[in-house]
Amino acid sequence: MQIAAWLSDWNYWHWMILGTALLLLELFGTAGLLLWTGIAAWLTAMCVFVLIPSVYTQWNLFAVFSIITTWCWFRFTKGKKKTTEGASLNQRTQRCIGAQTTLLEDVRLGKSRVRLDDTFWVVLSTEPLKAGDSVKIIAVDGTHLIVKSLQPPASQK
Incomplete structure (x- = not known):
């Protein structure tokens, strides 16, 4: 029950720390996934600072922001033309x-x-x-x- 109590009492500092931790973990090379979830945590922190929503709304915001930022990243990089310069690197x-x-x-x-x-x-x-x-x-x-x-x-x- 300790974890449930801890997760139900989050404020914007918790979200900032989570976002920073995710961004630091991204440095180990997770191909962008933790980058966008870290940014989603920071966006959630801003919403929590301004709006002070319930804990369930905070977690829902985090989930929605994670999906939106990841989708935007995939959408943005999909339109980029891949260079064929490196395609025959070892061929x-x-x-x-x-x-x-x-x-x-x-x-x-x-x-x-x-x-x-x-x-x-x-x-x-x-x-x-x-x-x-x-x-x-x-x-x-x-x-x-x-x-x-x-x-x-x-x-x-």
């Missing part, structure tokens, strides 16, 4: 798409090799290409790069 093959290079070997059975930066890659091609031909990487299949020729077809030469 070296994805970063190769669009690169242009030359074949090191003739295409045999649909495979050849190229060198990009400091790495040799196996490439796949449906075209019969020769060593030294310029190619562009257009897609990725696992660890293989798919290329197409940058040379005009022989019929157009």
Whole structure:
């Protein structure tokens, strides 16, 4: 019964302390959840200071403010366009798409090799290409790069 009595006798200082504690706990990295509940506790403290509502109204205000602030945060961040810059951070093959290079070997059975930066890659091609031909990487299949020729077809030469 001690806890019930303690929870039923809250004033604005209790809400300020709870809000501050939640914000301090947010420093440990809870992805924003405690940030918005901490702000909700501070909003509740302001309402309690001005209006002096009953304890049940205080807890309801805290619940409503928590839902509203969290919803606003999700709504605000949902509209932000995510950058694709970091999307291929640990996917070296994805970063190769669009690169242009030359074949090191003739295409045999649909495979050849190229060198990009400091790495040799196996490439796949449906075209019969020769060593030294310029190619562009257009897609990725696992660890293989798919290329197409940058040379005009022989019929157009």
